Amino acid sequence: MLFSLSLFKLVLLALIALLAIVIWRYSATALAGEADQGRFMRALAATLAAVVFTLLSNHLLLFWLGWVAISLALQQLLLFYPERPRAQLAAHKKALSARLSETLLALAFTLLYLQFDSANISEITRAVATTGGANWLLHSAAVLLVLVALLKCAQLPLHGWLIQVVEAPTPVSALLHAGIINLGGILLLLFSPVLAYSSLASSLLLAAALGSTLLAALIMTTRISIKVRLAWSTVAQMGLMLVEIALGLYTLALLHLLAHSCYKAYAFLHSGNAVNHYLAAQLAGQTNPAARHWLLALLLSTALVYLVQLALPLSSLSSAVLLVLAISVLLVPSLCHADSHRPARLLLALAYALGLLALYFSLKTLLRLVMPTPAAVYPLADLLASLAFAGLFVLAILLRYHSHHRQLNKLFIWLNAGGYLDEWATRITLQIWPYQQKPAAASKQNTLQEVK
Template structure:
């Protein structure tokens, strides 16, 4: 008899991440909600959500995994409605509930198809069978396609992203838990079932196109936002899309490293968001220097040299990963080169040292994780080249929006991006047409709150 709960190296890494986030968010919540009349209700819902996450990660049976998946959504719903009298919180929770129920139904259908395909509900046995196969049947491809759609929904990819942007109405610990943990479940689902994704090029293509489009739009829209929390929310959509792009390309080691780094960063960013306002204001008061073309060229060449040296130590898995590293290091180096004064050589040396440190950290993390989640081969090299070109185009567009937004054409794009491409308005209309929503009366909500506080 196969075990219903199992621990694998991948699950151990994810459980360690959950444990770290749980301790930090729990302690922060206990302090931040001191004196809150409904603190007990919040802590209870938080404990249920964390327990559901651990249960889902440990599950080795399709039915148990699905039950844990649903449990997470239902527990999270209570946290999103911690302030139920707020209309925006109600609307966000309503939209989240509809997308969650849709994802759960599609996941159930995918699991049924997988059971029919492999004649087992044991996840470990299923993955082992997929690892030795060279192809899937039509129902198998359909099942993997449904898993991809579920992951896109769970990661709040466009146009189903609106609820993630609006849940900033919930307490800060909820945002930290959601953006640092729960939102990663879509990527975790695909990493667990990666041997299946490796057998389905159509599903991987769907994932690449949808996630790459969402990444580009979300990253550009983020540049137009002023609110710290809203910028972080758009950043999460973009980062989740980038993680899914890496999975679609078969860069599983990079995707797992991305997941871990993003979780730690977003937990810190949201829990530290109050001080982020001061940093933002200080940056606005500082002298703004517009980089010249030569500054970008020098920074790009220096970044390319550093990445080339890193490639000699530990070969990079793809062209797109190399392009991402070069662009990231370029952004890091450019400010030190743009300001012309006597201290520029020292700033450049410090920035170079920082870049080398980040590359060393990246290579170390990749080396340790590649045994746990080895890189696969899903799509053709052409997809890697196209993705690299899209990343380069995104970089150029971000620079134009940052430094040349007064240009008529760029300004038109800026206005459209500032409106979020009107995607959320469209998604909200469709949501309310499918499932009408009526705001609760404040009196009823107050009565409910009093009852909960008595409990």
């Protein structure tokens, strides 16, 4: 069959429908009065249609054509304001990254076709289980799929275009960060048997995504602009999702994908209220937590997660570490103020954390039917990821509250510059594929001609 449906695809289709309705209505209101609103809405509809077509495709060629169509339609949205130089540069870099990912995906699909003599995706994923362990075609295809996912998820150092496309209208940012950017993870989940077959591809994915997650998360803490912070957060979150896939935690990765999509759509479409939130936080007053507050929060969160996992065992050490760190961040504000209301605040925070854990395990149990997790998780990779998450937690706290120290200040400055990775990538990009900036007058004239 050229097209197919599964529980996994139905869940993703429901997510796409929700995002499409919200972003479409927001765009219709936000761009009311724009001369090119019709052009924007047509490009938005084409992008959404290409995503649905790609997701339903059960043939390698159709999937690849849909993958290309998504990039081409999205390019029109990124250049909605073509007279902006930064928008031109971001779209140019995105185009080069897209062409590279499309070429690598075509090579991967060619190898899969040569190996299995079939272009049916369902047949390929079923046939992987019967393939011997020393098949270089399958290993090569898995590595290529990993590279495609890393490019599509804007992992470092080829991340600059994602940070700079905030020049586009806010609905484009919401569509990109809540939907399109997830395609790399969706690709690997669709071809998870191929990835699981190759330990080389899984190791490459773990190393690249884990490094990108750590750097992007630290760089995010140094940014002030709300949309730029959200963009860096997307790079870090996509890296974390790819780490989960590399570890074989497919259920957790799917839950992460769904939660991140909903949050990012809300965050970008609600970013106009960031100033009000900042002023409210300043009026409420902030107290920097001390080391004892963090230690107590960690102990309480560890005990809470331990008690919960006795009834519902966790699938890996790294997932337990992530839960402990997340709940610690939730609990620590209730411990900072030593007043008569602290016990009540702490009980309320613990009840909230327990509710979130119940929601987490409930959703994970439901999604296990959609995207089951293999029984075995490599202990060494799991331990490495756990140590990396713990180190990131400690370093982020130091940068947040103690960046005035000399060595931390140097690190803060380097991180604030993004590690100068994007400058390096931009120079190489322009050497490979130079472009000339369009004059503003010419861009406006082209826009007027398109309207006519």
